[in-house]
Amino acid sequence: MSPPGLSHSPLTLATNRLTSIASHIRTDAEKLKVIVLRDMGPDVMPLLYDRPELNVVMWPHDKACKRQWILENVPGASGILATIVDKIKAGPSLRVISTMSVGYEHIDVQTAAQRDIKVGYTPDVLTEAVADISVMLALMASRNGRQGIEFVGRGEWPHWAPYTLCGPQLSTNPITQTRTAGFIGFGRISQATLSRLIPFGFTNCIFTSSPTSKSNPQVEEELRKKFNLRSLRRGTLDDVARGSDVVFVLAPGGPQTYYIVNEDFLRKMKKTAVLVNTARGTLVDSDALAKALREGWIWGAGVDVVEGEPDVGIDHPLVKEPRCVIVPHIGSATNETRLTMASLAAKNLIAGLFNEPMPVPLQLNK
Amino acid sequence: MSPPGLSHSPLTLATNRLTSIASHIRTDAEKLKVIVLRDMGPDVMPLLYDRPELNVVMWPHDKACKRQWILENVPGASGILATIVDKIKAGPSLRVISTMSVGYEHIDVQTAAQRDIKVGYTPDVLTEAVADISVMLALMASRNGRQGIEFVGRGEWPHWAPYTLCGPQLSTNPITQTRTAGFIGFGRISQATLSRLIPFGFTNCIFTSSPTSKSNPQVEEELRKKFNLRSLRRGTLDDVARGSDVVFVLAPGGPQTYYIVNEDFLRKMKKTAVLVNTARGTLVDSDALAKALREGWIWGAGVDVVEGEPDVGIDHPLVKEPRCVIVPHIGSATNETRLTMASLAAKNLIAGLFNEPMPVPLQLNK
Numbered sequence: 001m002s003p004p005g006l007s008h009s010p011l012t013l014a015t016n017r018l019t020s021i022a023s024h025i026r027t028d029a030e031k032l033k034v035i036v037l038r039d040m041g042p043d044v045m046p047l048l049y050d051r052p053e054l055n056v057v058m059w060p061h062d063k064a065c066k067r068q069w070i071l072e073n074v075p076g077a078s079g080i081l082a083t084i085v086d087k088i089k090a091g092p093s094l095r096v097i098s099t100m101s102v103g104y105e106h107i108d109v110q111t112a113a114q115r116d117i118k119v120g121y122t123p124d125v126l127t128e129a130v131a132d133i134s135v136m137l138a139l140m141a142s143r144n145g146r147q148g149i150e151f152v153g154r155g156e157w158p159h160w161a162p163y164t165l166c167g168p169q170l171s172t173n174p175i176t177q178t179r180t181a182g183f184i185g186f187g188r189i190s191q192a193t194l195s196r197l198i199p200f201g202f203t204n205c206i207f208t209s210s211p212t213s214k215s216n217p218q219v220e221e222e223l224r225k226k227f228n229l230r231s232l233r234r235g236t237l238d239d240v241a242r243g244s245d246v247v248f249v250l251a252p253g254g255p256q257t258y259y260i261v262n263e264d265f266l267r268k269m270k271k272t273a274v275l276v277n278t279a280r281g282t283l284v285d286s287d288a289l290a291k292a293l294r295e296g297w298i299w300g301a302g303v304d305v306v307e308g309e310p311d312v313g314i315d316h317p318l319v320k321e322p323r324c325v326i327v328p329h330i331g332s333a334t335n336e337t338r339l340t341m342a343s344l345a346a347k348n349l350i351a352g353l354f355n356e357p358m359p360v361p362l363q364l365n366k
Numbered sequence: 367m368s369p370p371g372l373s374h375s376p377l378t379l380a381t382n383r384l385t386s387i388a389s390h391i392r393t394d395a396e397k398l399k400v401i402v403l404r405d406m407g408p409d410v411m412p413l414l415y416d417r418p419e420l421n422v423v424m425w426p427h428d429k430a431c432k433r434q435w436i437l438e439n440v441p442g443a444s445g446i447l448a449t450i451v452d453k454i455k456a457g458p459s460l461r462v463i464s465t466m467s468v469g470y471e472h473i474d475v476q477t478a479a480q481r482d483i484k485v486g487y488t489p490d491v492l493t494e495a496v497a498d499i500s501v502m503l504a505l506m507a508s509r510n511g512r513q514g515i516e517f518v519g520r521g522e523w524p525h526w527a528p529y530t531l532c533g534p535q536l537s538t539n540p541i542t543q544t545r546t547a548g549f550i551g552f553g554r555i556s557q558a559t560l561s562r563l564i565p566f567g568f569t570n571c572i573f574t575s576s577p578t579s580k581s582n583p584q585v586e587e588e589l590r591k592k593f594n595l596r597s598l599r600r601g602t603l604d605d606v607a608r609g610s611d612v613v614f615v616l617a618p619g620g621p622q623t624y625y626i627v628n629e630d631f632l633r634k635m636k637k638t639a640v641l642v643n644t645a646r647g648t649l650v651d652s653d654a655l656a657k658a659l660r661e662g663w664i665w666g667a668g669v670d671v672v673e674g675e676p677d678v679g680i681d682h683p684l685v686k687e688p689r690c691v692i693v694p695h696i697g698s699a700t701n702e703t704r705l706t707m708a709s710l711a712a713k714n715l716i717a718g719l720f721n722e723p724m725p726v727p728l729q730l731n732k
Contacts, residue, residue, distance in 0.1 A: 038527070062527065063525065085525070155681075196562075333531050
């Protein structure tokens with residue numbers, strides 16, 4: 001699917017391509033072969049097609065690239081342009097792997113490092129889009145948004161009553177004059193999310209960071225001042241669980257954060273608090289979260305990611321909990337951000353192939 | 367339904383009430399009769415029950431009060447505590463009408479004014495709750511939130527693709543470096559909503575105001591500075607339609623604003639814009655909005671109110687549009703705000719009955 005309103009006309013593209021071909025007649029054998037595992041759309045593909053030095057071989061379907069197609073096409077390829085759903089193992093001719101994603105769990109980076117294959121990825125550009133959806137899910141989880149939408153969808157608009165569909169208020173108010181945001185992981189997305197919460201009246205912030213990073217009280221004090229908070233401090237997981245009105249899970253995936261939100265964590269949270277996960281499904285134990293919602297340990301949850309996605313059926317314990325708002329991994333899914341990611345991935349690939357500095361290289365440990 | 371975590375124990379309430387009764391033995395005939403058309407919950411009802419001077423007669427069911435019950439109980443009543451769903455016409459003994467609502471369309475204020483009946487209501491206290499949900503709906507409408515939730519609810523988590531479920535990004539980004547918020551009506555809720563949009567990178571604001579209010583460039587310049595916007599200006603409806611990335615409908619209901627958002631307005635909006643209505647259903651022509659969504663004149667809509675609610679079935683044109691996010695009039699539905707509204711309504715009633723200044727009287731034109 002190409003994004004609306006941003007595409008060149010097919011005629012322009014065809015003309016550009018013809019001009020390129022005409023002025024640089026080369027045989028495919030003289031060109032660098034790159035395989036593209038997904039059509040990146042009419043605003044991005046010309047970045048590759050318009051380079052006469054490249055022989056671009058693209059998976060032509062609007063669904064995930066088949067393993068067999070990759071195996072057939074990768075021989076002789078110097079570069080691969082991949083997405084988060086493609087498992088990439090470095091072949092012998094390969095010089096550059098570029099992925100349109102912030103994650104790189106799907107790439108065999110160890111082999112890439114050993115063989116001096118350059119890897120590019122697309123972090124940072126999705127910060128604002130993910131911060132947007134983190135706030136959206138915090139609001140939806142507090143305000144019984146899923147139940148509200150489902151009532152109306154079933155033609156069962158509830159009659160007004162003083163406390164029907166009431167939830168905890170995200171913003172401060174005469175009854176609740178403080179609000180604490182908790183973050184598991186406190187990188188760019190967490191800070192962009194925190195900045196959005198300030199006009200809602202948030203007064204305090206607690207976060208955890210990777211155990212290997214050091215606390216920096218001076219930076220924390222600067223952030224506290226910048227956001228005009230009463231307090232901003234690094235704490236333990238327990239501090240975040242016990243002290244927060246909203247907990248945002250925004251740490252990387254992988255074994256070190258596996259089920260960091262488990263039954264123990266959820267039991268320590270406030271009964272009126274909500275949990276938001278816009279990071280990776282593996283950080284949250286889905287069964288424990290479903291139990292927490294069912295038994296009222298916490299008020300609600302909003303998740304963009306679920307362990308095992310996309311295999312999440314109607315019997316999944318979280319799908320069955322009406323207070324769990326679930327959207328299907330659309331954290332970075334805005335036209336602007338996905339276009340920026342795709343075009344950055346194409347630029348990383350080209351720079352890697354032509355031995356120019358990659359806009360955003362992944363630093364590999366050899 | 368009473369809000370969780372905020373109620374007194376029944377024993378405490380019973381003891382308090384017994385103490386009150388014991389120390390002031392009066393017959394019902396000596397007391398002021400007040401009729402309460404809806405149980406306001408265990409945190410609010412004691413405000414009335416604990417006054418020995420009052421004979422409180424309460425509709426005991428958790429559904430809207432029946433007309434017949436009101437007619438049977440209103441004779442001799444000095445005060446009524448009502449909600450938005452109760453139509454109130456002043457009876458001969460009545461001295462005070464207090465409503466737990468910001469709207470007062472359900473009260474015959476003309477007769478009330480003629481008979482010197484005091485009317486109290488509960489504006490302002492819901493400002494923050496409605497601003498919260500306005501931002502929630504803007505995000506949900508931009509990010510295909512209803513479709514995302516429905517896909518997951520049907521067990522159809524979509525496979526990842528570069529542009530699947532992408533929508534326009536609410537926050538600014540390298541591709542879209544300006545964002546304009548449009549407001550139809552620019553009172554407290556609009557300004558609280560605007561303040562929340564600032565960290566999303568909003569750069570400009572256009573609003574319309576009631577035709578009877580005068581433009582005040584100095585106040586506008588102060589607001590522009592306060593929010594650090596490039597521009598903030600009062601404009602025509604056309605300006606708001608053409609210039610905004612998000613249009614928030616936040617004007618009062620009534621004949622003067624009936625269908626202020628109609629086919630003409632919607633046709634002038636940007637194709638990537640979203641419409642949010644958290645005011646009254648009558649401000650938006652539902653058929654025109656459904657057509658606008660179906661035919662792609664605008665990107666999406668988020669509405670908390672629909673004309674004719676609660677009679678909104680599965681065949682309603684807006685329910686049938688997947689890009690219309692609909693929640694069932696829960697704008698002020700937070701525990702904190704509804705408790706504040708209910709308790710303010712009780713205080714208005716008491717003050718009116720005992721000839722004290724009402725916390726928030728409605729100014730009646732005689």
